[in-house]
Amino acid sequence: xxxxxxxSAVLATLxxxxxxxxxxxxxxxxxxxxxxxxxxxxxxxxxxxLIQRKNNTSVSPITTVSAASVKQTGQTNIxxxxxxxxxxxxxxxxATGGQGxxxxxxxxxxxxxxxxxxxxxxxRRLPLSDISGDVDLNILPEAFxxxxxVITGGASAVYGSDAMSGVVNFKSAQYFDGVQADVQDGVxxxxxxxxxxxxxxxxxxxxxxxxxxxxILSDTKEDPLPFASRGFFxxxxxxxxxxxxxxxxxxxxxxxxxxxxxxxNSYGVSGAINPLGSNLGFNNNGTLYTVTGAKNYLGPNxxxxxxxxxxxxxxxxxxxxxxxxxxxxxxxFAKADYDLTPTLDLYTQFMIVxxxxxxxxxxxxxxxxxxxxxxxxxxxxxADLHAVLAxxxxxxxxxxxxxxxxxxxxxNWDERYNVERYLTGLRGDLAGGWHFDVFGSxxxxxxxxxxxxxxxKSNVQTLLNAPDGGASICAGGFNPFxxxxxxxxxxxxxxxxxxxxxxxxxxSQTQFQGQIxxxxxxxxxxxxxxxxxADWRQNTYSYSPDVNLTANxxxxxxxxxxxxxxxxxxxxxxIDLKEFAGQIDIPLLADRPWVxxxxxxxxxxxxxxxxxxSVPSYEFDVRWRPIDPVLVRGSYQRxxxxxxxxxxxxxxxxxxLVIGTPPASLGDPCDVRSTAxxxxxxxxxxxxxxxxxxxSALAGTYQFPTTATGQTVAGNSTLSPEKADTFNxxxxxxxSMHGGLFSEVTTSLDYYNIAIKNVISAVPGLTVLSKCYxxxxxxxxxxxxxxxxxxxxxxxxxxxxxxxxTPYLNLAALKTDGFEAQxxxxxxxxxxxxxxxxxxxxxxNFINRYLVQLLPGTPYLDYTGxxxxxxNPGAVPSRAEPRLAGLTTIGYRARSFDVGARWRYQSxxxxxxxxxxxxxxxxxxxxxxxxxxxATVNVTAKLQLRAGVNNLFSAAIPYVASSQNGSDPALYxxxxxxxxxxxxxxx
Numbered sequence: 002x003x004x005x006x007x008x009s010a011v012l013a014t015l016x017x018x019x020x021x022x023x024x025x026x027x028x029x030x031x032x033x034x035x036x037x038x039x040x041x042x043x044x045x046x047x048x049x050x051l052i053q054r055k056n057n058t059s060v061s062p063i064t065t066v067s068a069a070s071v072k073q074t075g076q077t078n079i080x081x082x083x084x085x086x087x088x089x090x091x092x093x094x095x096a097t098g099g100q101g102x103x104x105x106x107x108x109x110x111x112x113x114x115x116x117x118x119x120x121x122x123x124x125r126r127l128p129l130s131d132i133s134g135d136v137d138l139n140i141l142p143e144a145f146x147x148x149x150x151v152i153t154g155g156a157s158a159v160y161g162s163d164a165m166s167g168v169v170n171f172k173s174a175q176y177f178d179g180v181q182a183d184v185q186d187g188v189x190x191x192x193x194x195x196x197x198x199x200x201x202x203x204x205x206x207x208x209x210x211x212x213x214x215x216x217i218l219s220d221t222k223e224d225p226l227p228f229a230s231r232g233f234f235x236x237x238x239x240x241x242x243x244x245x246x247x248x249x250x251x252x253x254x255x256x257x258x259x260x261x262x263x264x265x266n267s268y269g270v271s272g273a274i275n276p277l278g279s280n281l282g283f284n285n286n287g288t289l290y291t292v293t294g295a296k297n298y299l300g301p302n303x304x305x306x307x308x309x310x311x312x313x314x315x316x317x318x319x320x321x322x323x324x325x326x327x328x329x330x331x332x333x334f335a336k337a338d339y340d341l342t343p344t345l346d347l348y349t350q351f352m353i354v355x356x357x358x359x360x361x362x363x364x365x366x367x368x369x370x371x372x373x374x375x376x377x378x379x380x381x382x383x384a385d386l387h388a389v390l391a392x393x394x395x396x397x398x399x400x401x402x403x404x405x406x407x408x409x410x411x412x413n414w415d416e417r418y419n420v421e422r423y424l425t426g427l428r429g430d431l432a433g434g435w436h437f438d439v440f441g442s443x444x445x446x447x448x449x450x451x452x453x454x455x456x457x458k459s460n461v462q463t464l465l466n467a468p469d470g471g472a473s474i475c476a477g478g479f480n481p482f483x484x485x486x487x488x489x490x491x492x493x494x495x496x497x498x499x500x501x502x503x504x505x506x507x508x509s510q511t512q513f514q515g516q517i518x519x520x521x522x523x524x525x526x527x528x529x530x531x532x533x534x535a536d537w538r539q540n541t542y543s544y545s546p547d548v549n550l551t552a553n554x555x556x557x558x559x560x561x562x563x564x565x566x567x568x569x570x571x572x573x574x575x576i577d578l579k580e581f582a583g584q585i586d587i588p589l590l591a592d593r594p595w596v597x598x599x600x601x602x603x604x605x606x607x608x609x610x611x612x613x614x615s616v617p618s619y620e621f622d623v624r625w626r627p628i629d630p631v632l633v634r635g636s637y638q639r640x641x642x643x644x645x646x647x648x649x650x651x652x653x654x655x656x657x658l659v660i661g662t663p664p665a666s667l668g669d670p671c672d673v674r675s676t677a678x679x680x681x682x683x684x685x686x687x688x689x690x691x692x693x694x695x696x697s698a699l700a701g702t703y704q705f706p707t708t709a710t711g712q713t714v715a716g717n718s719t720l721s722p723e724k725a726d727t728f729n730x731x732x733x734x735x736x737s738m739h740g741g742l743f744s745e746v747t748t749s750l751d752y753y754n755i756a757i758k759n760v761i762s763a764v765p766g767l768t769v770l771s772k773c774y775x776x777x778x779x780x781x782x783x784x785x786x787x788x789x790x791x792x793x794x795x796x797x798x799x800x801x802x803x804x805x806x807t808p809y810l811n812l813a814a815l816k817t818d819g820f821e822a823q824x825x826x827x828x829x830x831x832x833x834x835x836x837x838x839x840x841x842x843x844x845x846n847f848i849n850r851y852l853v854q855l856l857p858g859t860p861y862l863d864y865t866g867x868x869x870x871x872x873n874p875g876a877v878p879s880r881a882e883p884r885l886a887g888l889t890t891i892g893y894r895a896r897s898f899d900v901g902a903r904w905r906y907q908s909x910x911x912x913x914x915x916x917x918x919x920x921x922x923x924x925x926x927x928x929x930x931x932x933x934x935x936a937t938v939n940v941t942a943k944l945q946l947r948a949g950v951n952n953l954f955s956a957a958i959p960y961v962a963s964s965q966n967g968s969d970p971a972l973y974x975x976x977x978x979x980x981x982x983x984x985x986x987x988x
Contacts, residue, residue: 566655
């Protein structure tokens, strides 16, 4: 428990003694050097070409992130460091992946989706983690990585399908000789959100330096952060699923208004009571109260999870569950090479990871079809409720109820990933000046998803139906009437009513690849180079859900688990791929007036999929250096992405769709609070709702009880590949001023333009709602037979929106363009007491347009500068597309220390309601900025200490109307001011 209780005072003291190793290369376009050495902007070979080029001659904009700069951020997961870089859109991280959706950490470039980029390790594909082909960066500890190269823009011709928005290439840790230990601990100023990471690296040479072997072991633990620990979330998500339990009146078997009015008059409540105007809740003393209006409510307000909001009784979800997931990871990585001959090298890599991500969503709800009911013979029914039930036209009919299982521990998921990766290759020289590199690799991911404290509907129904309330089945039985009774469940009943539902995903990837390179011929301007690649790859996937999560459990169309829609197994599916690619680079002119260098290049690839057939991609590029310090570069690329296993074969599977609470969010358009009902066409919407199943007697008072409903996503085997046209044009300025005052200067400005056609996507659930209810003119007749309305399912008794079907389709198109700028400036200070360099590094991303076309022939929707706080990780449109995002680092480094500050900024954004319901748009998100401090000291040649403060001024959590949590914890810092300390020692 020491780590969790590490005080900010101790950390502040350590901060005065320690500092961080390297300048922030997150914003730099060049690799940072190791601590204590000159951090010059030397040219290095980076990602982006089958033909090796140096960074400042790359035809695509590349950002290089050093391992030292990742350390500088104080993050223990590498995606949190990368997401600070402008150009990255937040995908999956510790604030996403709840509700059994995997807890994965994913990369999203330019908001084009996490499955439209490639994630590599040393230029080879990393193991996949889900049916959609995403790579989970949680499997990659930062100790394994010596740096990251990020190339933005299409790269399918060079790297293969999926590289539509770019490539993220992690470079494995460099060989070294000796032992190195690294440990880091971090905590918030509140003493929570602890993040601990430790690694041990061992390297050796052998056989007279012909061989090298490295082994790295890593251990990481991140504590979860509860919503209840941050006051901002106290009132968020005002759910009316209550721990007291509720009677849901039936429009076709409603109780007598006179009986209800008389009963509430006896409580001292004046006025008539509408029997269909509100659900009835149960006070602990057996009396009733109205959930809407809070009449005769005698329960807690502001304690025990209850609040009276807008005169309605609620249990805000914002007080339950975790904002940030917990994580534990143990990982090992080994690599070796051996020179068989002076021209032949054998190499191998091995990685094994045991990863567990825990997500927690709070108490289970009586939600999604089919719901349990309570018979009138239940012995726990309060006397006052008996009188109400007896006044119904059919007094003996069972009744519907809703509630939150407060007597059962919160539902949570342990997402365990066991990952293995094996790779072996051979590289060397051939006759005729050819160089070759061939390798084979195999990886396997086994994902066990354990839903803990899953409430079983069948067992709940058995207890409710039992003449003794279930007391003969488990001690005390199940009494759902009143908070005190609901919390008084015996351990035996908790065990009977709940289970751990385990589902298993298995993924594997097998790959063989060969590449040959050579100089074709020499021209006066330099060497013309050629690279050829042949590749075979197979991906397999299977999924075995727990039977209680399927419709086969007897609760069709839902599963047997409360608040879970349903899913289906996926028998083993596979995709085979054969590819052939080539790239050529030709220097045409050199050393002429205004032409120090002029070269052109091209690449082409043919990818033959067993599912989608053959698809081509190609690339053309040019680079021109008029004078030594200036490089002008540009390229055009046709990129492709074939549909993945999930998009092709995923059976109808359930997930959760966040729709929000109206009028602040779209919500259920049939809800009387929604803009659809309060607008000029409210009467027509009401009639449509009645036609769909909302009882006419309830239509005037109907409210959707929470902020999310069920969503079903299904694959489509008729999908065709996506195609993208990518264009970039840039200029790089690198003056040579060695030894001068401005000893380090590099600037670059690149324009990018990406247009994707034939986009594969599940129909957005909010779009289905908007179109069915004619919020955008798609159903002018308000017909229930409209194709969009047919994708909705409602409970025919209560009218509650149960499910939105969202199949995969080749929908329409995406367009985005903008500018990326990098400025790296170093000013030498030889006159200082401790000579060193003042430096400033800035990385900016400006979005000119981010346009989404949802259906062919429809207008593009402009999501530029728009926040979509409820978007799933990697979705399109993405969570947020601020027009301007920046990362700036200023600092001073000397031989033995480095100290600086980092400024993170993003511009203000409109709320997504400005797109979906423009006549009633919610407030947008203000501009957001954070300041961090970092420092490092090299105590000796073998001991380095570091420390830092992130979110120095404890920036307030911004309000995001479109998010069910009231903010977007994936994008904004919810921890507050936090500290870290670390040490690295060599032996």
